[in-house]
Amino acid sequence: MAERRMFSKKVTDSDQFIEMSAAAQALYFHLNQGADDDGFNNQIQNAMFKAHAGVDDLKILMAKRFIIRFDSGVIVIKHWRMHNTLRKDRYIPTNFQEELAQLGIKENGAYAFGCQTVAERLPDGCQTVASGKVSIGKASIGEYKSHIVEQNSTLPPPLPDEEPPEKPKIPYQEIVECLNRNAGTHYKYTTGKTKSLIHARFAEGFTLEDFRTVIEAQCREWSQDKRMERYMRPETLFGTKFEGYLNKARKEAERNGADSGAAKVRYGVHL
Secondary structure, three states: OOOOOOOOHHHHOOHHHHOOOHHHHHHHHHHHHOOOOOOEEOOHHHHHHHHOOOHHHHHHHHHOOOEEEOOOOOEEEOOHHHHOOOOOOOOOOOOOHHHHOOEEEOOOOOEEEOOOOOOOOOOOOOEOOOOOOOOOOHHHHHHOHHHOOOOOOOOOOOOOOOOOOOOOOOOHHHHHHHHHHHHOOOOOOOOHHHHHHHHHHHHOOOOHHHHHHHHHHHHHHHOOOOOOHHHOOHHHHOOOOHHHHHHHHHHHHHHHOOOOOOOOOOOOOOO
16 A cells, blocks of 8 residues: 555645544544545544544544545545545555445546446446446435435434544643652643643653553652753653553562652652
8 A cells, every 4th residue: 555645635624624623634644644545444442532633523524524434434535536546556455345335426526335346438428446346226325315315415424323423532721730749840731832742742642540650750850950950841751762661660670679759759759
């Protein structure tokens, strides 16, 4: 699968796209980035987490026809073939052949439901997507009628009975308050840079307990040295050295035969 993705300004500079929320726009870009070479993506929750987006943002993309969702839960980027073209030697066909077989391509390059899968263009402007597949006749098209949505309809494609679970909440406030109590500082948990650092560590798989361990261990160490006190701050503790601080704290706890958060710190109290 190609590692680079392109975007057509005809889509991303359109009024319909610009009027969406920043979260919905970010979700669209992440869905595109994670899609296969035919524009299909089944990692919806991952894209929502990266974009800080919710179910409502996903519904907006569906309602505005920027994505098409199938009953299987897979989505396809409607304007994928307007965004991306790949050389045949780099193209890897999608694994979602059943969904692909339901689509055709309109004159403008957009995917559309209900187009017959044939080798040449049809009078209504649709062309084949899955060449070599069995042709879909009138009877077969009728089987998909329940989830085919006309292009001029104002209703979004149907959602599955169960909506995706809400994205996990990151405890920004608890983490920053833990730092303030241990370091005697007054940082705000709403600061953009601080939230970005915390989010990056959570995206790597670290937990609230890991943050507590790092904060308490480093504050305990650095509070004994006037030159190091200034480093008891989010940009130092929550940056790229976070894992190193965590491993050092765990090793220290093992050597002491006690939990790394059990010792007292110079400033404040532990959680």
